[in-house]
Amino acid sequence: MSDLSKSERHVLAVLVDNEAGVLARVIGLFSGRGYNIESLTVAEVDAAEHMSRITVVTKATPAVVEQILAQLDRLVPVHKVVDLSVDDIPSVNREMALIKVASTGDKRVEALRLSEAFRARVIDTTHSSFVFEVTGTPEKIEAFINLMRPLGLVDVSRTGVVAIARGAEGM
Amino acid sequence: MSGQEMTGAQIVIRALLDHGVDTIFGYPGGAVLPIYDEIFKQEGIKHILVRHEQGAVHAAEGYARSTGKPGVVLVTSGPGATNAVTGLTDALMDSIPLICLTGQVPTHLIGSDAFQECDTVGITRPCTKHNWLVNSVDELTRVMHESFYVATNGRPGPVVVDIPKDVQFASGTYEGPANVVHKTYRPQIKGDASAITRAVELMAGAKKPIFYTGGGVINSGPNASLLLRQLAEMTGYPVTSTLMGLGAYPSHEDQWLGMLGMHGTYEANNAMHDCDVMICVGARFDDRVTGRLDAFSPNSKKIHIDIDPSSINKNVHVDVPIIGDCAHVLEDMIRIWKSKVAQPDKEALADWWRQIDTWRGRKSLAFKQDESGPIKPQQAIQRLYELTKDRETYITTEVGQHQMWAAQHYHFDEPNRWLTSGGLGTMGYGLPAAIGAQIAHPDALVIDIAGEASIQMCMQEMSTAIQFMLPVKIFILNNEYMGMVRQWQELLHGGRYSHSYSEALPDFVKLAEAYGGTGIRASKPEELDAKITEMLDAPGPVIFDCLVDPAENCYPMIPSGAPHNEMILGEDPNAPTVTEEGKMLV
Numbered sequence: 001m002s003d004l005s006k007s008e009r010h011v012l013a014v015l016v017d018n019e020a021g022v023l024a025r026v027i028g029l030f031s032g033r034g035y036n037i038e039s040l041t042v043a044e045v046d047a048a049e050h051m052s053r054i055t056v057v058t059k060a061t062p063a064v065v066e067q068i069l070a071q072l073d074r075l076v077p078v079h080k081v082v083d084l085s086v087d088d089i090p091s092v093n094r095e096m097a098l099i100k101v102a103s104t105g106d107k108r109v110e111a112l113r114l115s116e117a118f119r120a121r122v123i124d125t126t127h128s129s130f131v132f133e134v135t136g137t138p139e140k141i142e143a144f145i146n147l148m149r150p151l152g153l154v155d156v157s158r159t160g161v162v163a164i165a166r167g168a169e170g171m
Numbered sequence: 172m173s174g175q176e177m178t179g180a181q182i183v184i185r186a187l188l189d190h191g192v193d194t195i196f197g198y199p200g201g202a203v204l205p206i207y208d209e210i211f212k213q214e215g216i217k218h219i220l221v222r223h224e225q226g227a228v229h230a231a232e233g234y235a236r237s238t239g240k241p242g243v244v245l246v247t248s249g250p251g252a253t254n255a256v257t258g259l260t261d262a263l264m265d266s267i268p269l270i271c272l273t274g275q276v277p278t279h280l281i282g283s284d285a286f287q288e289c290d291t292v293g294i295t296r297p298c299t300k301h302n303w304l305v306n307s308v309d310e311l312t313r314v315m316h317e318s319f320y321v322a323t324n325g326r327p328g329p330v331v332v333d334i335p336k337d338v339q340f341a342s343g344t345y346e347g348p349a350n351v352v353h354k355t356y357r358p359q360i361k362g363d364a365s366a367i368t369r370a371v372e373l374m375a376g377a378k379k380p381i382f383y384t385g386g387g388v389i390n391s392g393p394n395a396s397l398l399l400r401q402l403a404e405m406t407g408y409p410v411t412s413t414l415m416g417l418g419a420y421p422s423h424e425d426q427w428l429g430m431l432g433m434h435g436t437y438e439a440n441n442a443m444h445d446c447d448v449m450i451c452v453g454a455r456f457d458d459r460v461t462g463r464l465d466a467f468s469p470n471s472k473k474i475h476i477d478i479d480p481s482s483i484n485k486n487v488h489v490d491v492p493i494i495g496d497c498a499h500v501l502e503d504m505i506r507i508w509k510s511k512v513a514q515p516d517k518e519a520l521a522d523w524w525r526q527i528d529t530w531r532g533r534k535s536l537a538f539k540q541d542e543s544g545p546i547k548p549q550q551a552i553q554r555l556y557e558l559t560k561d562r563e564t565y566i567t568t569e570v571g572q573h574q575m576w577a578a579q580h581y582h583f584d585e586p587n588r589w590l591t592s593g594g595l596g597t598m599g600y601g602l603p604a605a606i607g608a609q610i611a612h613p614d615a616l617v618i619d620i621a622g623e624a625s626i627q628m629c630m631q632e633m634s635t636a637i638q639f640m641l642p643v644k645i646f647i648l649n650n651e652y653m654g655m656v657r658q659w660q661e662l663l664h665g666g667r668y669s670h671s672y673s674e675a676l677p678d679f680v681k682l683a684e685a686y687g688g689t690g691i692r693a694s695k696p697e698e699l700d701a702k703i704t705e706m707l708d709a710p711g712p713v714i715f716d717c718l719v720d721p722a723e724n725c726y727p728m729i730p731s732g733a734p735h736n737e738m739i740l741g742e743d744p745n746a747p748t749v750t751e752e753g754k755m756l757v
Contacts, residue, residue: 017354017355020304020306021292021293021296021302021304024293024296025296028296028297032297063484063488066484067481067484067485070480070481070483071481073480073481074325074326074479074480074481075301076300076301076321076355076356077301077355078355079354079355
């Protein structure tokens with residue numbers, strides 16, 4: 001059994017009606033009730049049905065996570081809420097980042113060499129800079145950013161986590 | 172079925188009629204003029220003109236709580252909408268079904284800081300169950316029907332429909348409510364049978380059981396109250412209730428322990444603390460009820476019936492959660508109890524009742540009325556109760572000491588008769604709520620038990636009562652203090668009465684007369700009965716200025732941060748005091 005007083009990271013998938021203000025409802029719920037948001041992504045996933053999928057990463061004790069799920073579920077435009085961080089629902093998490101590194105000489109060569117190790121793609125280049133596109137778990141992206149820091153890191157743009165359950169079942 | 176062509180404003184009125192609305196509470200303004208024009212042209216809906224939009228919402232709450240039907244509010248954009256916010260929040264906290272229609276500037280002006288523009292859906296998002304901005308007349312019919320569905324189904328609550336002025340003028344198609352199915356919102360009404368069975372087994376094995384009931388029983392409809400009475404009778408278990416649930420179980424029954432919580436009875440709170448099985452029916456373990464959470468009913472198994480899944484395990488961990496509507500779940504409980512031929516443990520129950528009777532023996536609601544005066548506020552409520560209990564009486568209150576005294580000393584035998592602001596604690600609630608209740612029950616006696624401070628927060632609605640000839644009685648327990656603030660300052664802040672004295676009070680008798688009503692003043696215990704009778708005999712609205720002992724405190728009391736079994740029973744020098752931690756609480 002997990003420690004009930006310890007905060008754990010949870011990835012929640014929320015299927016919502018893509019209507020005006022729905023994101024504000026979700027965000028307002030988190031801020032109004034003092035819940036934590038580590039990342040939040042949203043995009044329409046079914047244009048015909050006007051449905052969007054929100055992925056929220058939060059850190060909370062098990063009791064608070066239970067509250068967050070119940071509070072999200074009772075919002076009127078919410079179709080379904082699933083906690084993708086529980087043992088019985090194995091899931092995959094991915095995040096994408098665009099990372100700008102400006103340097104010349106050895107540092108530039110080192111940045112390019114490391115990017116290959118991380119399977120990052122170069123999507124823009126000048127004589128003194130690269131923009132890398134890197135995809136993976138948040139930890140992998142964090143590691144890559146830390147490696148780039150001494151090599152001329154200029155800018156980071158991250159999507160936040162998206163997640164989906166493993167296996168054949170839909171949400 | 173093909174729809175009917177009409178304007179947006181006509182769609183609004185037609186939808187209200189189709190949902191059985193007979194009364195709306197409102198205040199006109201620029202952005203709702205087309206709807207007011209349609210109101211002018213019809214007779215099916217009565218419009219009650221209030222004097223402030225907050226009053227409109229509280230009046231609609233009073234209407235809703237006393238009838239079980241949704242209340243309807245109509246206000247204009249900007250200040251009309253922002254003035255409604257307190258009432259909407261009040262209705263959200265107490266789960267009252269309301270449909271609040273707000274005018275909005277025309278769609279092409281939205282976002283331009285136009286005159287009387289505000290982001291109504293943005294402002295009301297956290298204080299409504301749901302809200303809609305109607306961008307086109309094509310959406311209006313669906314949104315109007317959805318608004319009634321959402322407000323009244325599941326855990327009831329207020330909704331806002333924000334309608335831009337051009338949408339009110341535009342012409343569109345109206346179809347009746349039968350064709351609307353909500354896409355996502357389908358609350359669970361029936362409880363899980365296996366959970367109910369487990370609950371019944373726990374109940375049958377209980378040695379020290381208690382029913383802890385709340386506003387959910389009232390909201391579930393009169394049948395839920397009947398079923399609660401039936402289940403209580405079958406089991407013989409004691410019943411207590413939150414402030415919101417008073418009346419669901421009759422106060423004259425022997426099994427009734429009185430209200431629980433911060434100003435609840437000694438027997439109710441001690442029974443909650445010592446019980447071994449708690450059956451919570453439509454209550455939400457609010458902080459006024461639980462006291463110190465880590466010492467709340469430490470040795471009990473807890474059953475929790477609630478229609479809102481987010482109420483489960485929110486403040487208190489429960490052993491058997493049952494999500495569903497109270498009436499449905501109680502009905503199943505009774506059926507399963509009967510089918511199991513369950514029998515309460517008679518011997519244990521007799522011991523439990525003996526224990527409860529020793530707690531009752533403390534007479535925690537006792538007070539001492541000196542014949543020479545001044546009037547004790549509890550005495551005033553008791554006399555009011557004795558002189559009105561045989562009538563069809565609805566009691567509303569403001570917020571503070573008078574509210575708690577009313578809850579303790581006025582007794583309720585029926586649901587929907589007690590209308591008070593519980594969750595939000597809104598001073599100014601009582602008078603407009605009384606107006607709403609009186610509109611719904613024209614022949615009943617409606618009394619707002621008030622304090623001299625609270626009543627001034629929505630005093631202007633006296634004018635509404637006069638205009639519509641509503642004979643509401645405003646019974647002010649005038650102690651010249653914001654009494655509950657003064658009491659806390661006495662207990663927690665060294666008697667430094669910072670800004671809690673009601674300075675520069677109006678002469679309430681003259682004020683009543685200025686509005687066109689009747690003013691009555693009582694200052695001696697021996698004149699109470701005659702003056703109350705005079706109030707009851709007066710045909711129109713009355714302000715009754717009852718001058719009471721300014722120093723009286725509201726007891727019993729669980730001090731902030733204390734558990735149920737550490738109550739202050741009166742002016743006792745050895746009473747438990749508020750801890751430093753408790754002072755942080757409200």
